Amino acid sequence: MRWVSLCFHRFAGPANAGPGEDLVAIDDSLQWLRRCGFVFADLESTVRAALQGRFPDRPTVVVTIDDGFADLIPALPVFGRHGCPVSVFLATDFLDRRAPLWWDQLQLLLAEAPGAVRLQEVAGISWSARWDSAEERVRQGEVLIEMIKRRPEPARLTVIDALAGIVGAAPFSSETTGYAPLRWDDVRALEREGVRFGPHTHTHPILAALDHAQAKYEVDTSWARVREEVRQPLSIFAYPDGTPWSFRQRDCDLVRAAGLEAAVTMDGRWALPAAPPVDPFRLGRIGYQARIADLQASVLRLAVPGYGDPAKP
Numbered sequence: 001m002r003w004v005s006l007c008f009h010r011f012a013g014p015a016n017a018g019p020g021e022d023l024v025a026i027d028d029s030l031q032w033l034r035r036c037g038f039v040f041a042d043l044e045s046t047v048r049a050a051l052q053g054r055f056p057d058r059p060t061v062v063v064t065i066d067d068g069f070a071d072l073i074p075a076l077p078v079f080g081r082h083g084c085p086v087s088v089f090l091a092t093d094f095l096d097r098r099a100p101l102w103w104d105q106l107q108l109l110l111a112e113a114p115g116a117v118r119l120q121e122v123a124g125i126s127w128s129a130r131w132d133s134a135e136e137r138v139r140q141g142e143v144l145i146e147m148i149k150r151r152p153e154p155a156r157l158t159v160i161d162a163l164a165g166i167v168g169a170a171p172f173s174s175e176t177t178g179y180a181p182l183r184w185d186d187v188r189a190l191e192r193e194g195v196r197f198g199p200h201t202h203t204h205p206i207l208a209a210l211d212h213a214q215a216k217y218e219v220d221t222s223w224a225r226v227r228e229e230v231r232q233p234l235s236i237f238a239y240p241d242g243t244p245w246s247f248r249q250r251d252c253d254l255v256r257a258a259g260l261e262a263a264v265t266m267d268g269r270w271a272l273p274a275a276p277p278v279d280p281f282r283l284g285r286i287g288y289q290a291r292i293a294d295l296q297a298s299v300l301r302l303a304v305p306g307y308g309d310p311a312k313p
């Protein structure tokens with residue numbers, strides 16, 4: 001039997017000014033998975049068993065949450081209600097510095113712009129956008145985010161600095177409403193409730209875009225910070241973005257060399273083959289989908305070939 005690892009990022013609620021998953025929809029999804037006969041298991045024990053050749057004997061879902069936003073605190077009881085263990089991957093500089101992640105900084109800056117922005121050859125990037133609604137502004141911002149996310153960190157920071165100059169924005173406050181990370185004290189309190197925490201790089205760059213020294217710094221620093229702050233660090237790494245273009249074999253090797261046991265991707269395929277060999281540094285995950293029909297299409301097809309519709313309650 002296979003298992004499926006689901007990946008979440010943000011949760012809707014007062015702690016989140018941006019888009020996030022609706023908690024009622026998550027509750028429905030978890031209930032639906034249970035009705036289908038899925039069990040929930042924690043990532044570490046599932047991975048360790050698989051690496052010893054032992055795979056789940058029932059259809060299994062593993063829940064992971066990336067980045068470390070504070071909005072996961074009010075979401076955790078929903079998972080707890082269904083007995084669903086949760087593993088969280090932290091971008092450790094986000095927690096240390098308490099400034100919004102770079103893509104949120106970019107959207108926050110555009111929100112202060114007067115309806116049009118033009119970048120001319122900033123770090124090699126030219127981009128102009130005009131909008132007449134907040135939705136259109138966010139959409140245009142996502143285009144710019146896609147343009148720069150594969151660029152090295154300095155280029156991304158140059159673009160963000162240029163935007164800050166254009167809109168005359170003050171530096172971000174450490175507690176910009178709706179984009180705050182967990183505090184390390186929160187992390188330790190959640191750990192006592194059974195949540196596990198692992199590394200997700202320090203500054204959340206796309207590893208494939210970095211040179212060897214930068215990539216090693218990102219992997220090593222995030223793992224060191226997690227071990228410093230967390231009592232029972234989860235020795236599994238999550239690649240930022242996680243799609244196949246976003247990391248290289250070199251990065252898998254860096255994760256292994258750092259002493260981590262495994263790493264998760266977002267390559268869209270099912271989590272593991274039903275039999276070895278398993279590459280512990282390329283364990284797949286899929287993004288959570290709120291619509292039951294979408295979740296059904298992905299989870300059931302991936303986890304249990306030929307699995308039918310859920311039984312009626």
Ligand SMILES: [Zn+2]
Binds near residue numbers: 066067200204240241
């Ligand atoms: Zn991430």
